[in-house]
Amino acid sequence: MSVDPKGPVLIEGPVEMVLEDGTVARSDRFMVAVCTCRRSRTYPWCDTSHRRRERAAQPPENQPPENRTP
Structure with a gap:
């Protein structure tokens, strides 16, 4: 068994709970x-819902428009 403090518990299978x-x-x-976070749509199995979702960084406002990335 392996425990990740920010993620799921990994158990050698097969498993019955x-x-x-x-x-x-x-x-x-x-x-x-x-x-272990109970966010999973497939609970009790992990679907990686515990992972932090981050948005892409926005370009600085003082940057000219032609240099901005879409």
Whole structure:
């Protein structure tokens, strides 16, 4: 098992988990990423929703328009 403080818990598979509501989630993969942030749309499996989304930097306002990147 591997724990990333900013990401999922990685567990060697196959994995069977009993969720809070009693349902069972199964994965036959050789390595399973289990979500710890609860942002995943595929919870309990990680879909990388924990990653910070950053917007592209805007060009400085004092830069001439012909040198701006689209």
